[in-house]
Amino acid sequence: MEMPPELEDVAGRDEQILVTERDHDGGEIAVDFGPTDADATVDVVGDTAIVVIGDRQFEFPVPEGASDVTVNAGVLTIRD
Template identity: 50%
Template structure:
């Protein structure tokens, strides 16, 4: 599973994005950092909209993404 380009901007703004590939799938983890505040996500069709305080990131879900969640400022996309 490839990390959406729009999520890569998180790395540029005091966060981090990592992709891990395993035998049975892969996981993308985007940590929006300590200043992210309450992180929320809305999925409309194949589009995910992540809102962190006054910041919004919108991206197409990667092919194969079947689970998406947020917890403590961390977005996780699993295949």
């Protein structure tokens, strides 16, 4: 699974955001949006994922082959 450039750009603009890729059981991308009191939500509309945390919004294309896009405790996880 390929990392969307938009996620790499987000991490480059905000040092509290950590993006990691893991290649086990098909692949996984994890994005930790850092400490926040706001609940994080994710919606997938067509081929686009929209993450909202408080007053911040992030949009990026869902990687080809992704079967699961979830967010829990401020961490977005995309799995094959």
